[in-house]
Amino acid sequence: MxxxxxxxxxxxxxxxxxxxxxxxxxxxAPSATSTLDVIWVLYDRILRIDxxxxxxxxxxxxxxxxxxGPMAYYAVLAAKGFIAVETLRTFGRYDxxxxxxxxxxxxxxxxxxxxxxxxxxxxxVGMALGLRARRSPARVFCLVGDAELDEGSNHEAxxxxxxxxxxxxxxxxxxxxxxxxxxxxxxxxxxxxxxxSSTAVDGRDCVALERALTAEHRGRPRALVxxxxxxx
Amino acid sequence: MTATMRERFYETAxxxxxxxxxxxxxxxxxxxxxxxRALQAHPDRVINVGIRxxxxxxxxxxxxxxxxxxxxxxxxxFAVERPFEMLKLDxxxxxxxxxxxxxxxxxxxxxxxxxxxAPEDVALLSTLPGWRIYVPGHPAEADQLFRVAAMGDxxxxxxxxxxxxxxxxxxxxxxxYVERHGTEATIIAAGPLLDxxxxxxxxxxxxxxxxxxARPFDGDTLRGSLAGELVVLVEPYQTGTSxxxxxxxxxxxxxxxxxxxxxxxxxxxxxxxxxxxxxxGLDAGGIRARILRALAAVPVL
Numbered sequence: 001m002x003x004x005x006x007x008x009x010x011x012x013x014x015x016x017x018x019x020x021x022x023x024x025x026x027x028x029a030p031s032a033t034s035t036l037d038v039i040w041v042l043y044d045r046i047l048r049i050d051x052x053x054x055x056x057x058x059x060x061x062x063x064x065x066x067x068x069g070p071m072a073y074y075a076v077l078a079a080k081g082f083i084a085v086e087t088l089r090t091f092g093r094y095d096x097x098x099x100x101x102x103x104x105x106x107x108x109x110x111x112x113x114x115x116x117x118x119x120x121x122x123x124x125v126g127m128a129l130g131l132r133a134r135r136s137p138a139r140v141f142c143l144v145g146d147a148e149l150d151e152g153s154n155h156e157a158x159x160x161x162x163x164x165x166x167x168x169x170x171x172x173x174x175x176x177x178x179x180x181x182x183x184x185x186x187x188x189x190x191x192x193x194x195x196x197s198s199t200a201v202d203g204r205d206c207v208a209l210e211r212a213l214t215a216e217h218r219g220r221p222r223a224l225v226x227x228x229x230x231x232x
Numbered sequence: 233m234t235a236t237m238r239e240r241f242y243e244t245a246x247x248x249x250x251x252x253x254x255x256x257x258x259x260x261x262x263x264x265x266x267x268x269r270a271l272q273a274h275p276d277r278v279i280n281v282g283i284r285x286x287x288x289x290x291x292x293x294x295x296x297x298x299x300x301x302x303x304x305x306x307x308x309x310f311a312v313e314r315p316f317e318m319l320k321l322d323x324x325x326x327x328x329x330x331x332x333x334x335x336x337x338x339x340x341x342x343x344x345x346x347x348x349x350a351p352e353d354v355a356l357l358s359t360l361p362g363w364r365i366y367v368p369g370h371p372a373e374a375d376q377l378f379r380v381a382a383m384g385d386x387x388x389x390x391x392x393x394x395x396x397x398x399x400x401x402x403x404x405x406x407x408x409y410v411e412r413h414g415t416e417a418t419i420i421a422a423g424p425l426l427d428x429x430x431x432x433x434x435x436x437x438x439x440x441x442x443x444x445x446a447r448p449f450d451g452d453t454l455r456g457s458l459a460g461e462l463v464v465l466v467e468p469y470q471t472g473t474s475x476x477x478x479x480x481x482x483x484x485x486x487x488x489x490x491x492x493x494x495x496x497x498x499x500x501x502x503x504x505x506x507x508x509x510x511x512x513g514l515d516a517g518g519i520r521a522r523i524l525r526a527l528a529a530v531p532v533l
Contacts, residue, residue, distance in 0.1 A: 057299065105327050111297070113325045116317060122287045123322055126294020126302075130256070133276035134298065153318075156284035 010079035012040055012206075018075035022091035025100045031069030034176040034203070034228045035143060039064075039076045041209040042141055042172075051081040054109050058138045061111045061127055065120020066145040066174070067101040074098055074107075082109035118151025120144065121171060125157045128169040128221075139168045141213075146175040146187060146225075161221045162195030169221040170213065171196075174203060176228045191223035198223035237374040237392040238335045242266035244375055245303055245333075248382050249274050255382065256300040260288040262335075263305045285310045289318035289330075296328035301382065307341075308334035308350035308391070312357060324360050329385040333378070337393030337424075338469050338494050339508045342501070351494035354446055355473040357389050364406075365389045365447040367423035367468075372400035373444055380405050395424035395468065395505060403444045408453040414438040417462040417527060418487075420454070420478070422446065425468045425514060432520035443467075449474060451481025458485065464526050466519055467493040490526035492519060 010018070015036060025032075039062075043049075047060045064073050071091070078085045083097075090096035097106040101115025112123055124142035131138045144154065161169055173187050183190060191198040197217035201208040203226030212224045235243070242263065249255045249270050256277040257267060264271060270278045277300060281287045285306060292302035304311065311334040312319065323330050338351035357363050364386055368374035374392055381388040403409050411426065414437040421429035422443040429440060439459040443450075454463075463482070467473050471493035478489050494512050501511065509515045513522055525531070 103325075112293075113321065113327075116321055118286075119290060119318065119322055122290020122318070123294040123297070123326070125287065126258075126291035126296075127298050128294070129276070129279060129291060130295045130298030130300055133256075133300070136298075153286040153290070156281070156287035157290065160281050160284060160287055 009081055012044070014079055015040060015072070015075045018078050018085065018088055019071045021085070021088040022071045022074060022098070024092040025069065025071065028069030028100070029071070030176065031066070031145070032071040034145075034174050035066070035069070036072040037204050037206055038143060038172050038174055038209060038226050039072055041206050041213065043076050043080050045210050046213050047141065048138070049109070051109060054082070057134070058136050060138050061124075061140045063112050063114070063120040063124050063140065063142040064102060065114055065124070065142050066117065066148045067114030068145075070100070070102050073102065077107070077109055083107060117145075117148040118153040121154050121157040124169055124171070125161050125164070125166065128161070128166040129164065131168060132166070139170060141170045141172060143172045143174060145178065146173060146183065147178040147180065149173060149183070149187065150179055150181070158191060158196070159194050165195070165219050166221045167217060167219050171221065171223045173223060173225045174228060175200075175225050187225045188223065196221045196223045198225065200225035200227055203228035235371055236394060237368065237371045237396065238266070240371045240375045241305075241333055241378060241392060244378055246270040249278055254299065254301050256295045256302045258288050258291050258295070258302055258304045260285045260306050260310065262307055262310065285315045286318050289315040290322050292330045293318075293322035293326055293328055296323075296330055297326070301385065302330045303333060303382075304330060305333045305335070307336040307348055308353045309336075309348060312353045312389070313350055316356060319357070320360055323387055324362060329387050331378070331381045331388045331390060333390045333392060335392045337391065337395060337505070340394040340505050342503050342505050342508050345502055346498065346500070351469045353389075353391060354469045358447055358473065363387045363389055363447060364445070365391070366405070366444060367391045367446050368444050369397045369423040369426050369442070370400035371396060373403055376403070377405060377444065391423070393424050393468070397424055397427040401442055403442070406445045406448065406450060408450045408457070409442040409444070410453070410457055411440040411442045412438075413459070414440070415459050417460040417464060417523070418454070418458050419464045419466060419523065420474070422465070422467040422474070425466050425519070428514065428516045428519055429466045431516035432523060436523070443474070446474060449477035449481065451477070454478065454481050455485065458487070462488045462490065462526055464523055465489070465491045465493070467491070468514065470494050470496055488526070488529070490522070492522050
């Protein structure tokens with residue numbers, strides 16, 4: 001049973017329950033569950049962020065470019081103390097801060113407003129450039145979906161990030177085989193072609209995800225294709 | 233020879249990035265020659281992303297989110313129309329600032345045809361909240377407005393043009409400049425159409441207001457300067473772009489409003505901007521004829 005109204009640090013076992021508190025966007029449930037393990041691993045083991053210092057200029061940035069189905073994202077934010085668990089019950093209401101697509105101006109710890117596909121990676125490239133110019137150690141993690149990569153804007157970002165050797169930029173492409181025409185040769189090959197370090201792993205294997213997210217990729221941006229079941 | 237708005241922009245942008253570490257520039261190839269020294273001197277924050285205009289705006293957003301004041305620059309169709317959703321979301325909805333500096337006016341490079349024309353730019357950006365839109369009519373004014381924009385953190389569109397009035401005016405950002413007082417009508421001339429408007433109305437007893445800030449529209453000065461029963465907008469971009477703002481400013485003051493500008497139509501001609509101005513009735517003779525029709529309560533179009 002989830003305890004509500006406080007900001008405890010909850011664990012992986014609580015996430016499904018936290019997602020169940022968010023009603024009304026069942027259409028995107030597969031989209032939400034497809035990202036669950038990736039987002040959990042990022043917030044639990046990878047990101048250097050603190051809910052009490054969300055404006056730290058040297059914090060790592062996580063960008064949910066694929067803003068659809070943010071229930072997993074909100075669940076992890078609640079589990080990690082960025083938002084109150086009770087807030088999850090307001091999901092989608094008129095005066096809630098938690099919409100069916102996230103708004104950075106409403107939700108503490110959310111770095112970009114997203115929902116329309118194909119925006120996050122371009123912003124992430126700009127963030128990585130800005131942080132590099134500031135000599136910041138911060139990294140930028142951008143989560144996209146395989147269907148989202150149909151949007152041409154992503155490919156402007158993928159190509160340029162490779163040329164600019166943005167080694168603090170990590171793109172996690174959650175691949176639940178929802179791209180209408182698919183990606184011949186696999187998504188990892190698409191990134192590799194543009195100079196990224198890339199690999200594909202089981203998107204439900206938290207150990208493999210952590211290992212892939214911490215792998216060396218000096219001088220190149222990193223792409224991690226997290227493969228999950230098509231039903232999410 | 234006086235530098236053009238575009239040449240002044242490159243000079244000042246280079247000066248600003250030299251002087252202020254928070255300034256950044258994002259190009260999509262256009263302007264890379266004019267900014268070549270800055271590209272070499274500051275490769276970490278003067279960035280040419282290649283012909284990728286959607287990325288240009290996204291990168292600007294990311295730079296703003298990491299504390300920079302980004303300037304993005306291209307021809308108006310590629311700075312406004314192609315990446316319009318990025319302007320709306322990556323800057324507007326994310327809620328960060330940037331200075332978008334376009335060149336080409338409505339059809340400065342008419343010889344390139346419709347693909348390089350964007351008389352819709354000001355109207356399009358006017359549909360988005362929170363944008364300050366500058367339409368200077370002289371290189372010195374463009375430089376003044378650019379420097380003001382560089383000091384802020386908001387979203388600014390600076391529309392540069394090859395067209396220019398002969399003299400700069402002592403403009404103030406956000407305000408209409410009262411060029412001339414009269415009694416029979418109020419004429420609002422935007423940006424580089426001031427000279428043609430003054431020539432067109434030289435023997436008329438009309439007030440002429442000069443607009444270099446299109447948004448937010450300065451309704452206060454308009455209300456305080458009204459003359460006669462007629463207000464005529466003369467804009468070098470799409471006809472009626474500011475009609476709604478004028479109407480809103482005069483909601484409780486009965487006036488007729490006539491709009492002169494670039495028609496909303498495909499105009500499959502090349503040549504020069506002077507020829508296009510003449511074709512659209514935006515030279516002195518055309519503006520005069522239409523103001524006379526408006527004064528006579530005959531439709532101007």
